[in-house]
Amino acid sequence: xxxxxxxxxxxxxxxxxxxxxxxxxxxxxxxxxxxxxxxxxxxxxxxxxxxxxxxxxxxxxxxxxxxxxxxxxxxxxxxxxxxxxxxxxxxxxxxxxxxxxxxxxxxxxxxxxxxxxxxxxxxxxxxxxxxxxxxxxxxxxxxxxxxx
Numbered sequence: 199x200x201x202x203x204x205x206x207x208x209x210x211x212x213x214x215x216x217x218x219x220x221x222x223x224x225x226x227x228x229x230x231x232x233x234x235x236x237x238x239x240x241x242x243x244x245x246x247x248x249x250x251x252x253x254x255x256x257x258x259x260x261x262x263x264x265x266x267x268x269x270x271x272x273x274x275x276x277x278x279x280x281x282x283x284x285x286x287x288x289x290x291x292x293x294x295x296x297x298x299x300x301x302x303x304x305x306x307x308x309x310x311x312x313x314x315x316x317x318x319x320x321x322x323x324x325x326x327x328x329x330x331x332x333x334x335x336x337x338x339x340x341x342x343x344x345x346x
Contacts, residue, residue, distance in 0.1 A: 236262040243301070250308040257301040266293040266306060277305045 240258035247253075256264060270287040276295050277283065279302050288294035293306065 236260055252306045254304040254306075255301065256297060256304055258297065259299055261299045262297050263288075263294050264297045264304065268293055268306075271308065273309055273311065275307050275309055277307075278302050 236258040239260075240256065240262060242254055242256055244255040245253065252266070252268075265288050270285070270291050270293045274285050274293055275282060276285045276293070278295075278297060283295050285293050285295045285306070297304065
């Protein structure tokens with residue numbers, strides 16, 4: 199049950215001068231159990247940020263919920279030690295997922311649907327067709343000027 203897990207919250211912020219994300223623990227308390235289990239005890243050992251992908255090595259002495267301060271979308275795929283886990287939305291629209299106790303390799307990757315790729319290609323073809331058609335139309339107008 200996810201509500202029974204302590205919360206490990208990481209506030210990931212993008213520094214445009216630094217190619218890596220930095221983390222700051224977010225102070226949070228749970229009404230039912232006082233301070234959450236991994237706050238202050240959990241840590242990010244290593245991180246790598248790529249376009250549409252984040253790789254982290256995290257450590258926490260208790261099973262926790264890891265919160266990535268990035269906009270949630272169902273196309274995010276999260277794997278812990280190579281095994282896919284199901285992410286869920288944490289208010290206000292951040293990515294959350296359960297992490298077992300110990301040290302783990304976490305990968306979060308956004309994978310767009312095939313429909314978006316097909317629509318992008320179709321849009322590019324339509325744009326190219328408009329450019330080619332306008333050039334041909336301009337040539338025809340130069341050959342046959344209108345007499346009005």
